[in-house]
Amino acid sequence: MMSKIETVNLVKKFGEFIANDHISMKIQEGEITAIVGENGAGKTTLMNMLYGLLEPTSGKILIDGKEVVLKSPVDAIAHGIGMVHQHFKLVPSLTVYENIMLGTEITKSIKIGDKKLKGFFINEKKEKEEVQKVIDFYKFDLDPDDVVKNISIGAKQRIEILKMLYRNVDILIFDEPTAVLTPQEVDELLESFRELKKQGKTIILITHKLREVMEISDQVIIIKQGKLINTMRTKDTNAQDIATSMVGREVVASINTDKDASKNSRVIYELKDISTESSPGVKCLKKINLTIKAGEILGIAGVEGNGQSELVKVITGLMESTEGAILLNGLDITNTWPKEIRACGIGIIPEDRYAQGLCVDMSLDDNFIAGQYKDKDYFNRGFLNFKEIEKKSSELINKYDIRISQRKSNVSSLSGGNAQKIIIAREFESNPSLLIASQPTRGVDIGSIEFIHGKILELRAKDKGILLISSELTEIMNLSDRIAVMYKGEIIGIVNAKDTSMSELGLLMAGIRVNRPEGVVEVDG
Numbered sequence: 001m002m003s004k005i006e007t008v009n010l011v012k013k014f015g016e017f018i019a020n021d022h023i024s025m026k027i028q029e030g031e032i033t034a035i036v037g038e039n040g041a042g043k044t045t046l047m048n049m050l051y052g053l054l055e056p057t058s059g060k061i062l063i064d065g066k067e068v069v070l071k072s073p074v075d076a077i078a079h080g081i082g083m084v085h086q087h088f089k090l091v092p093s094l095t096v097y098e099n100i101m102l103g104t105e106i107t108k109s110i111k112i113g114d115k116k117l118k119g120f121f122i123n124e125k126k127e128k129e130e131v132q133k134v135i136d137f138y139k140f141d142l143d144p145d146d147v148v149k150n151i152s153i154g155a156k157q158r159i160e161i162l163k164m165l166y167r168n169v170d171i172l173i174f175d176e177p178t179a180v181l182t183p184q185e186v187d188e189l190l191e192s193f194r195e196l197k198k199q200g201k202t203i204i205l206i207t208h209k210l211r212e213v214m215e216i217s218d219q220v221i222i223i224k225q226g227k228l229i230n231t232m233r234t235k236d237t238n239a240q241d242i243a244t245s246m247v248g249r250e251v252v253a254s255i256n257t258d259k260d261a262s263k264n265s266r267v268i269y270e271l272k273d274i275s276t277e278s279s280p281g282v283k284c285l286k287k288i289n290l291t292i293k294a295g296e297i298l299g300i301a302g303v304e305g306n307g308q309s310e311l312v313k314v315i316t317g318l319m320e321s322t323e324g325a326i327l328l329n330g331l332d333i334t335n336t337w338p339k340e341i342r343a344c345g346i347g348i349i350p351e352d353r354y355a356q357g358l359c360v361d362m363s364l365d366d367n368f369i370a371g372q373y374k375d376k377d378y379f380n381r382g383f384l385n386f387k388e389i390e391k392k393s394s395e396l397i398n399k400y401d402i403r404i405s406q407r408k409s410n411v412s413s414l415s416g417g418n419a420q421k422i423i424i425a426r427e428f429e430s431n432p433s434l435l436i437a438s439q440p441t442r443g444v445d446i447g448s449i450e451f452i453h454g455k456i457l458e459l460r461a462k463d464k465g466i467l468l469i470s471s472e473l474t475e476i477m478n479l480s481d482r483i484a485v486m487y488k489g490e491i492i493g494i495v496n497a498k499d500t501s502m503s504e505l506g507l508l509m510a511g512i513r514v515n516r517p518e519g520v521v522e523v524d525g
């Protein structure tokens, strides 16, 4: 059977580094193919060649059996290939339909006197009708008139998909589409995939989530160190085998086996009645009370958008609290600058790695010492000790298994998961007494998740405190001693991890307080 899309010995080199090494793959029409592999394996590079963003060093791309040369995304779209990136490229101040139409506007002619002016004015009515037609056809939950800055992440992603569908693509590439979605949005996206498949679309999906691979794909392709090492029918395999093949060894989930909220009574960190406003008069955090004890992992669960990001901003000094106090070992650090917060021994893994955790146009060395460059090891009598910085940087690259193409690279040339590992390395190496870890494993491969979870448990064993904010419920369940659930800017309940269940957390996340024996749900409004 002729493939819808095929690559033959596709190679991509960056300098001497081979990111894709003679990749030959076949993707059938109307199927969903999952591409999996470790961070830095070369998945995004391969997709970027299919979407005309990177030019292959050698090899061929065939669509419907014919060789194509894709010099830009415009070329790719003309050949029916569309890509939905993880970081959306939408204009926030425009409406849904305006964003979809951007670049393909429908114009109308108007008459001024007896002159007819063509092509100057946008036919908004027609544009809206056209967009509504595509929305209806693919059964997407979107309103053409909504302004993009006011809608959810899931809705933004649907616009990106519709932009491609409107341009009549029949192959859709998704690069880690579920990494930024809530569990409910993930289910909705998978439902959309089923609908698109029914309409005969071909889908290529890069993901680290093996549950999704098993649930939705027809075929799995495993890439390792730039090479295609395995192509399998999904029905003939399972998540464990895929993981083992990908990583080259068995992967075991790290679990906090001694979850015990009462083990240690020394409180090291405390939030007392913390409130803040997103705009004047609009409260987004309402009287948050939390404590973290030495040797404790406190997990924060909740559907994204219920105040978790604002909470992290307030405790890391990026947003001011309007009320309440934050105490570290009894010392008041409310509304302190981020630099001072770090100086108190608080490590921070921010939610948005590129906006808050890294300088992408700077070297790895610079990023490793960011915020710590005045440490005595790196800074002496007004000068940076480059030799020492390079030595430390090489040590961390090895210890944290950061896969890079060149030692002197800037962070911008790193794969997403490897960029995340720079932050992980920097923050763990600073040996914090309290670690604030927000979505620490987002975009990270399963082998590295195991490693990062192990590091978090090591910190706990050293009697440090950890605040873990994650939209991955299993991550929260596996690691936390206690779990606080956020709902509409409040803590709706705090439960001991060893006595709770996914279903109880699910109810709390939906804002439903659960009746439980006295003392288990500590906070009850």
Ligand SMILES: Nc1ncnc2c1ncn2[C@@H]1O[C@H](COP(=O)(O)OP(=O)(O)OP(=O)(O)O)[C@@H](O)[C@H]1O
Pocket (backbone or CB within 6 Å): 014, 017, 019, 037, 038, 039, 040, 041, 042, 043, 044, 045, 046, 403, 404, 405, 406, 413, 414, 415, 416, 417, 418, 443, 445
């Ligand atoms: N523009 C570039 N210049 C130099 N090296 C690059 C460039 N883009 C990617 N690389 C390197 O190519 C390799 C593959 O990167 P790629 O982004 O394709 O990995 P990936 O499999 O998508 O990883 P992840 O799961 O972390 O997203 C990495 O080692 C990366 O550092």
